[in-house]
Amino acid sequence: MNKTAVKLKQTTCPYCGVGCGIDVKVDGQALTQVTGSSEHPANYGRLCVKGSSVLETNDVSGRLLQPMIGDSQVSWDEAINHVASGFNKVIEEFGPQAVAFYVSGQLLTEDYYVANKLMKGYIGSANIDTNSRLCMSSAVAGYKRAFGSDTVPCNYEDLEDTDLLVLTGSNAAWTHPVLFQRMERAKLLNPDMKVVVIDPRQSATTELADLHIAIKPGSDVALFNGLLNYLHQHDCIDQNYVNSFTEGFETALANSQQWTIERVAEYCDLPLEQVTTYYQWFAKSPTAITFYCMGVNQSSQGTDKCNAIINCHLATGKVGKKGSGPFSITGQPNAMGGREVGGLANMLAAHMDIGNPQHREYVQTFWRSPRIPEQVGSKAVDMFAKVKSGEIKAIWIMATNPVVSLPNGNEVAQALKDCPLVVVSDCNENTDTSEWANVRLPATGWSEKNGTVTNSERRISRQRGIMPPSGQAKHDWQIICDVAKAMGFASGFKFGHPAEIFDEHARLSGYENNGSRDFDITGLAGLSEAEYDKLRPIQWPVNRENPNGCARMFENGRFYTKSGKAQFITTEAKAPVQQTCKDYPFVCNSGRVRDQWHTMTRTGKAAKLTAHVSEAFVAIHPADAEKLNLVDGQIAQLTSKFGRALLRVQLDAGQRKGDVFVPMHWNKQFASQANINRLFAPVVDPISGQPELKHAAVAIEAY
Numbered sequence: 001m002n003k004t005a006v007k008l009k010q011t012t013c014p015y016c017g018v019g020c021g022i023d024v025k026v027d028g029q030a031l032t033q034v035t036g037s038s039e040h041p042a043n044y045g046r047l048c049v050k051g052s053s054v055l056e057t058n059d060v061s062g063r064l065l066q067p068m069i070g071d072s073q074v075s076w077d078e079a080i081n082h083v084a085s086g087f088n089k090v091i092e093e094f095g096p097q098a099v100a101f102y103v104s105g106q107l108l109t110e111d112y113y114v115a116n117k118l119m120k121g122y123i124g125s126a127n128i129d130t131n132s133r134l135c136m137s138s139a140v141a142g143y144k145r146a147f148g149s150d151t152v153p154c155n156y157e158d159l160e161d162t163d164l165l166v167l168t169g170s171n172a173a174w175t176h177p178v179l180f181q182r183m184e185r186a187k188l189l190n191p192d193m194k195v196v197v198i199d200p201r202q203s204a205t206t207e208l209a210d211l212h213i214a215i216k217p218g219s220d221v222a223l224f225n226g227l228l229n230y231l232h233q234h235d236c237i238d239q240n241y242v243n244s245f246t247e248g249f250e251t252a253l254a255n256s257q258q259w260t261i262e263r264v265a266e267y268c269d270l271p272l273e274q275v276t277t278y279y280q281w282f283a284k285s286p287t288a289i290t291f292y293c294m295g296v297n298q299s300s301q302g303t304d305k306c307n308a309i310i311n312c313h314l315a316t317g318k319v320g321k322k323g324s325g326p327f328s329i330t331g332q333p334n335a336m337g338g339r340e341v342g343g344l345a346n347m348l349a350a351h352m353d354i355g356n357p358q359h360r361e362y363v364q365t366f367w368r369s370p371r372i373p374e375q376v377g378s379k380a381v382d383m384f385a386k387v388k389s390g391e392i393k394a395i396w397i398m399a400t401n402p403v404v405s406l407p408n409g410n411e412v413a414q415a416l417k418d419c420p421l422v423v424v425s426d427c428n429e430n431t432d433t434s435e436w437a438n439v440r441l442p443a444t445g446w447s448e449k450n451g452t453v454t455n456s457e458r459r460i461s462r463q464r465g466i467m468p469p470s471g472q473a474k475h476d477w478q479i480i481c482d483v484a485k486a487m488g489f490a491s492g493f494k495f496g497h498p499a500e501i502f503d504e505h506a507r508l509s510g511y512e513n514n515g516s517r518d519f520d521i522t523g524l525a526g527l528s529e530a531e532y533d534k535l536r537p538i539q540w541p542v543n544r545e546n547p548n549g550c551a552r553m554f555e556n557g558r559f560y561t562k563s564g565k566a567q568f569i570t571t572e573a574k575a576p577v578q579q580t581c582k583d584y585p586f587v588c589n590s591g592r593v594r595d596q597w598h599t600m601t602r603t604g605k606a607a608k609l610t611a612h613v614s615e616a617f618v619a620i621h622p623a624d625a626e627k628l629n630l631v632d633g634q635i636a637q638l639t640s641k642f643g644r645a646l647l648r649v650q651l652d653a654g655q656r657k658g659d660v661f662v663p664m665h666w667n668k669q670f671a672s673q674a675n676i677n678r679l680f681a682p683v684v685d686p687i688s689g690q691p692e693l694k695h696a697a698v699a700i701e702a703y
């Protein structure tokens with residue numbers, strides 16, 4: 001009897017930014033079981049239902065298995081040459097600004113690294129941006145303004161070791177379930193720990209709250225400026241910390257003094273007692289974490305919101321200290337890894353900046369590349385506007401579905417329809433975006449991909465290749481390198497294994513660094529393939545000073561600004577851009593449901609996951625529904641200036657009157673009429689470029 005050994009392989013969950021470790025049982029050619037890795041510090045054995053159902057979504061149904069030009073199957077050589085010559089032709093005729101890559105937090109760091117290297121170092125444009133622009137770019141900009149670097153200072157253990165946990169703009173119970181389980185346990189073990197949830201609506205997360213602040217959408221800056229003012233009025237500023245380690249306090253304070261508790265309560269539409277209680281708790285708690293996510297970031301003043309939060313932490317010295325800090329949580333499994341390799345249109349690799357001539361020289365010299373762009377590229381929303389206007393004539397979209405996820409999706413679809421060359425590399429055969437592709441390239445998926453990801457606490461983990469590629473699928477990094485070579489850039493892309501790419505990435509992080517940049521993983525350079533394969537989860541920086549990684553940043557009070565001091569940023573409260581009016585009287589908020597992920601291309605395949613919420617809905621307060629003659633369960637039509645959606649009415653007394661909530665997942669395969677992001681205006685934060693996906697003005701009527 002031919003008996004194959006059962007093996008256990010450790011990898012990482014493909015979904016959210018918690019970055020849980022998963023142990024996979026491999027029986028011959030089949031993956032038979034997944035469990036949470038007991039040793040992985042992100043989850044210590046826990047998994048949420050999405051992670052534990054990952055095998056149900058991992059079959060070949062719906063997979064793109066061979067390269068396609070139009071409706072014809074072609075060889076890889078034909079496809080690669082077609083893409084390379086198409087891009088070269090556009091570049092020759094219209095210059096490098098006429099081409100673009102739109103990439104994804106689903107890519108592994110190694111994929112991201114070569115995509116960024118090709119666009120910035122060889123094509124010579126910075127037109128590479130990522131769906132992470134929709135996720136955490138405001139948090140990046142906020143950190144950079146305050147700390148001089150895109151550095152998440154805290155770690156998951158800090159969440160369990162704090163006196164006050166403030167969750168703002170986050171339904172962590174559904175979006176980051178394993179982290180939320182850790183918060184629940186911390187509260188159970190320490191009933192004195194206070195939990196405040198700032199969210200316009202009631203959610204599964206507010207059930208843990210000692211205080212739920214149902215803030216008026218978009219008014220967050222006033223709330224945090226009011227806190228700064230309160231801390232000063234009540235003598236709760238850590239003057240020693242402020243004097244020693246920060247700059248700009250007096251200006252930020254002067255600006256915040258208009259925000260009395262009474263004015264905040266009125267502006268944010270909150271009971272005075274709620275605001276007072278929150279401020280008192282923050283003032284008297286020796287430690288505090290403010291945990292923030294899309295509700296803060298996806299705003300036309302997302303960056304200011306982040307800095308208004310950070311100001312309060314700096315003023316009380318609640319940064320770089322156990323159980324304290326402003327903690328941005330990423331949505332995607334590798335949004336952080338993308339930031340590390342410069343996968344945003346305004347960044348260079350290894351957390352260097354396009355705007356810094358010395359950084360440009362470092363990167364170009366290290367890469368020995370023919371060119372490096374001097375100007376930042378087009379950020380996501382702007383990129384698709386340029387596709388629409390014809391300024392960008394060739395775009396390569398990797399592992400993402402912007403027709404569903406970007407605002408004003410109807411225009412995005414139209415832009416792709418009219419674009420002369422649209423390349424989509426994806427593991428899925430048929431998405432709302434690939435419908436408009438001239439060329440479709442089959443990419444490997446989870447369990448086949450092999451590389452690294454970085455989670456929300458700066459922890460680099462291996463996502464291991466356990467199964468061979470399905471059909472003719474190739475790894476994204478291989479496809480990009482093949483196209484680069486066919487474009488005539490062979491010298492920079494001779495990689496044969498992701499370990500070689502990771503090594504280059506690690507060495508670049510230390511190049512001309514000398515402690516001047518936060519991202520430094522030179523301690524991980526030079527790994528053999530076997531060592532890379534065995535790499536255990538580790539938090540960057542990993543260098544001579546931190547050979548075993550670094551759990552918490554800024555403990556020494558030294559920041560990466562020119563002066564070495566953290567910066568207070570003066571922020572003004574501004575209303576969201578798209579305001580309600582007579583024709584569009586409701587504020588529409590969008591977000592996730594517990595068991596779905598992004599545009600459902602993967603999670604939509606698992607019956608267990610679709611059973612939780614089987615249909616898209618619009619949650620509306622019963623009093624609003626009554627005025628509109630809507631009853632629970634009927635279909636309603638939502639319209640905005642940008643589009644229309646049909647959704648089932650769900651009466652929800654946890655909604656603020658005048659606000660509705662709609663989940664953002666549904667794609668054309670499940671219910672194209674339920675896609676909500678198409679109703680949002682293509683409005684962005686002027687600093688981060690992140691779209692305002694939490695505030696659309698809509699009308700609602702029975703359908």
Ligand code: SF4
Nearest residue numbers: 013015016020048051
């Ligand atoms: Fe995966 Fe996130 Fe769930 Fe962990 S919490 S199992 S990373 S989806």
